[in-house]
Amino acid sequence: IVVECDGTGNESDIEAWLASNGGATATDNCSDVTWTNDFNTLSNDCSTSITVIFTATDACGNTATTSATFAVQDSTAPVAPETPA
16 A cells, blocks of 8 residues: 655554555454554655565464555645745
8 A cells, every 4th residue: 555645654544554454354264363463663754665464363373474565655745835925
């Protein structure tokens, strides 16, 4: 996923992305699946990306992993204050 820089670390964007497991889904025939990930931190830099590994685990300890990338871009030009004429 690529999101626009919000100037405050894109915390709500990364939290929502992590909560959805980066868009991944998993099912198991015998039990529910729990998710974990290796996310640590996201730089407040407005041009950054991270790759996160998501792990799905069933009740018997079997796992499957996938990775996804979260990127922040800054494509909005700065706004200069108007000067009086």
